[in-house]
Amino acid sequence: MLSPTQIETTYHRIKNYLHKTPILESSFFNKKYGHRIFFKYEGFQKIGAFKFRGAINALLSYQERHQKLPEKVVAFSSGNHAQAVSLACQMLGVQARIYIPKFSSKTKIIATKSYGAEVILSESRTDAENAVKQDSQNGYYLIHPFDDNDVLLGQGTSCYEALLELQENNITPDAIFATCGGGGWLSGSYLAKELLSPISKIFGTEPRDADDAYRSLQAGHIISLDTPSMTIADGARSTSVGQFTFEYLKKLDGLYTVSEQDIIYHTQWLNHILKVRVEPTSAVTMGGVVQYIQGLSDNKQQNILVLLSGGNIDTPTEKIIWEQDYLTALV
Amino acid sequence: MLSPTQIETTYHRIKNYLHKTPILESSFFNKKYGHRIFFKYEGFQKIGAFKFRGAINALLSYQERHQKLPEKVVAFSSGNHAQAVSLACQMLGVQARIYIPKFSSKTKIIATKSYGAEVILSESRTDAENAVKQDSQNGYYLIHPFDDNDVLLGQGTSCYEALLELQENNITPDAIFATCGGGGWLSGSYLAKELLSPISKIFGTEPRDADDAYRSLQAGHIISLDTPSMTIADGARSTSVGQFTFEYLKKLDGLYTVSEQDIIYHTQWLNHILKVRVEPTSAVTMGGVVQYIQGLSDNKQQNILVLLSGGNIDTPTEKIIWEQDYLTALV
Numbered sequence: 001m002l003s004p005t006q007i008e009t010t011y012h013r014i015k016n017y018l019h020k021t022p023i024l025e026s027s028f029f030n031k032k033y034g035h036r037i038f039f040k041y042e043g044f045q046k047i048g049a050f051k052f053r054g055a056i057n058a059l060l061s062y063q064e065r066h067q068k069l070p071e072k073v074v075a076f077s078s079g080n081h082a083q084a085v086s087l088a089c090q091m092l093g094v095q096a097r098i099y100i101p102k103f104s105s106k107t108k109i110i111a112t113k114s115y116g117a118e119v120i121l122s123e124s125r126t127d128a129e130n131a132v133k134q135d136s137q138n139g140y141y142l143i144h145p146f147d148d149n150d151v152l153l154g155q156g157t158s159c160y161e162a163l164l165e166l167q168e169n170n171i172t173p174d175a176i177f178a179t180c181g182g183g184g185w186l187s188g189s190y191l192a193k194e195l196l197s198p199i200s201k202i203f204g205t206e207p208r209d210a211d212d213a214y215r216s217l218q219a220g221h222i223i224s225l226d227t228p229s230m231t232i233a234d235g236a237r238s239t240s241v242g243q244f245t246f247e248y249l250k251k252l253d254g255l256y257t258v259s260e261q262d263i264i265y266h267t268q269w270l271n272h273i274l275k276v277r278v279e280p281t282s283a284v285t286m287g288g289v290v291q292y293i294q295g296l297s298d299n300k301q302q303n304i305l306v307l308l309s310g311g312n313i314d315t316p317t318e319k320i321i322w323e324q325d326y327l328t329a330l331v
Numbered sequence: 332m333l334s335p336t337q338i339e340t341t342y343h344r345i346k347n348y349l350h351k352t353p354i355l356e357s358s359f360f361n362k363k364y365g366h367r368i369f370f371k372y373e374g375f376q377k378i379g380a381f382k383f384r385g386a387i388n389a390l391l392s393y394q395e396r397h398q399k400l401p402e403k404v405v406a407f408s409s410g411n412h413a414q415a416v417s418l419a420c421q422m423l424g425v426q427a428r429i430y431i432p433k434f435s436s437k438t439k440i441i442a443t444k445s446y447g448a449e450v451i452l453s454e455s456r457t458d459a460e461n462a463v464k465q466d467s468q469n470g471y472y473l474i475h476p477f478d479d480n481d482v483l484l485g486q487g488t489s490c491y492e493a494l495l496e497l498q499e500n501n502i503t504p505d506a507i508f509a510t511c512g513g514g515g516w517l518s519g520s521y522l523a524k525e526l527l528s529p530i531s532k533i534f535g536t537e538p539r540d541a542d543d544a545y546r547s548l549q550a551g552h553i554i555s556l557d558t559p560s561m562t563i564a565d566g567a568r569s570t571s572v573g574q575f576t577f578e579y580l581k582k583l584d585g586l587y588t589v590s591e592q593d594i595i596y597h598t599q600w601l602n603h604i605l606k607v608r609v610e611p612t613s614a615v616t617m618g619g620v621v622q623y624i625q626g627l628s629d630n631k632q633q634n635i636l637v638l639l640s641g642g643n644i645d646t647p648t649e650k651i652i653w654e655q656d657y658l659t660a661l662v
Contacts (some may be wrong), residue, residue, distance in 0.1 A: 043606040044606055048606055106656075106658075106659040107603075107658045107659055110658075110659065268646065271608060272438075272608075272644075275374040275375055275379055275607060275608045275642040276606060276607050276608065277602060277603075277606045277607065277608065311606040313603075314656075314658060314659075315599065315653050315655075315656035315657070315658050315659070316656065318649070318652075318653035319650070319653045319654065321649075321653075322646050322649035322650045322652075322653060323650065324646075325437075325645075325646035325647065326646070327437075327438045327441075327645060327646050328437040328438055328441065328645075328646070
């Protein structure tokens with residue numbers, strides 16, 4: 001495992017390439033849940049999600065190690081990581097090739113192309129993974145979406161930034177929440193909180209329909225889903241956590257699974273109240289927060305830091321989100 | 332007509348009650364349209380829309396004139412003005428009664444109640460208007476949604492704030508855009524730009540399905556729609572502009588009407604790119620911006636200030652917005 005101090009080094013390496021993202025707070029949610037909830041909103045990060053942090057760190061770290069940037073980069077992703085690698089490469093003048101399964105969101109494909117990468121549509125996820133492997137043996141530098149030390153360190157800078165800002169306001173979170181896809185964000189966030197706020201607990205949240213991390217933690221070894229889940233939280237559809245990230249996930253104080261209905265409920269409310277675009281992957285966290293609060297043994301007001309992954313939602317997904325009205329349900 | 336300097340007085344009266352709202356800029360939109368576009372985003376204002384500015388100013392101005400606050404307030408609205416009056420009254424400890432037609436958005440009714448006002452659901456818009464008149468003759472102080480000097484001055488502080496911020500960055504807008512409902516926002520914005528940037532042009536935008544302001548300007552006198560339009564831009568459904576506001580609307584450099592399809596197209600794109608919640612009423616502006624740009628005689632890059640009214644969208648409206656996919660259409 002990496003040393004928590006590496007998060008600080010990482011932050012100083014990449015911070016000039018980042019947008020500083022805000023912490024949002026809502027008196028409505030504080031009252032509704034009886035605790036202070038701080039939302040670190042990564043939708044305002046470049047490409048609209050935290051994934052940019054990992055991609056830019058992968059490139060700059062490579063440059064530090066080799067005194068030059070990689071000549072060409074390859075990645076595989078159906079979502080935010082694709083856009084992140086594409087933009088990070090464009091910014092540093094590196095050639096990028098991204099494999100995207102052809103059933104992926106058209107909007108994300110368009111966005112990935114718009115940042116300049118060569119996009120290759122694959123027949124399937126397996127095809128894409130194989131092609132990436134081959135390219136990486138032929139001169140392409142692979143940036144893995146989560147199971148990569150540089151990437152997870154980059155992702156952790158979001159939690160680091162949030163904890164620094166809370167610290168300046170003398171606030172120590174009792175609990176931190178982030179959604180688990182491949183586990184990169186939680187791994188980096190774990191390191192960040194070990195560095196700045198080891199007393200804080202940290203929890204993962206996962207769609208119940210894609211509960212490979214939950215099952216893996218129960219079993220004590222990595223379990224892969226046979227087929228990718230079609231959970232609406234598309235950033236958490238990975239079939240398995242990583243070899244590296246699993247070691248950090250074992251350190252979590254807990255991992256909550258959340259139903260599809262609850263994910264949609266929280267997506268509607270976060271969008272409605274915070275007035276920013278919150279993707280379903282982000283909203284999974286609130287399903288965990290509710291379970292966490294229900295399990296508290298006293299009513300003492302806590303400070304809860306919720307990491308919201310981003311704001312990229314395509315139209316077909318919006319259509320599903322707003323099908324039923326959860327905003328007029330009893331609050 | 333009021334003196335433009337009154338906008339400054341108004342701003343100093345109410346600023347401590349307001350959230351300072353941000354100006355957002357997107358390199359994507361700048362590139363797409365070939366001009367710099369600055370979005371003043373009122374979704375982050377209290378109650379999620381600029382309407383709070385007018386409501387709080389109405390109360391504080393009354394207090395200045397009478398050395399006391401009104402005892403009780405009445406208002407009529409099916410939307411953001413209802414929430415604005417309810418919250419402003421709650422903050423100042425004034426009793427509020429709001430008439431809302433019963434076919435109005437449930438979400439907005441719930442929000443209005445949550446700020447503490449007595450909410451009375453009326454059978455129809457006419458019923459509500461009559462009840463308000465009666466109450467205003469029985470000790471209730473009426474806060475009109477737009478045809479009121481205090482209200483329109485309050486609304487104008489949004490443009491004032493934006494122009495101040497642009498000025499600090501040495502930016503003079505060539506053109507300013509805002510959507511026309513009853514005309515209060517445009518009236519106040521006209522005063523603000525006369526004070527800070529008289530060289531800037533100012534344009535109104537209006538749903539083609541609720542084009543009473545456009546027709547009134549063509550005719551030279553106020554024309555009312557027989558029935559309220561059901562345009563998706565619910566903040567622009569008023570059947571007629573006001574006696575006061577019409578005088579300011581005559582001063583505009585133009586007024587563009589926008590089709591329902593274009594409103595939805597721009598709502599999708601503004602939400603997608605800006606990562607904030609942009610209500611359809613706000614998106615009407617972009618339909619005007621596109622027409623304005625098409626009509627320019629040269630390609631010189633302009634600075635365009637777009638006032639976005641707010642971010643309150645209920646679930647049935649979201650469902651309509653995301654029915655068709657405009658994000659994958661050619662950009």
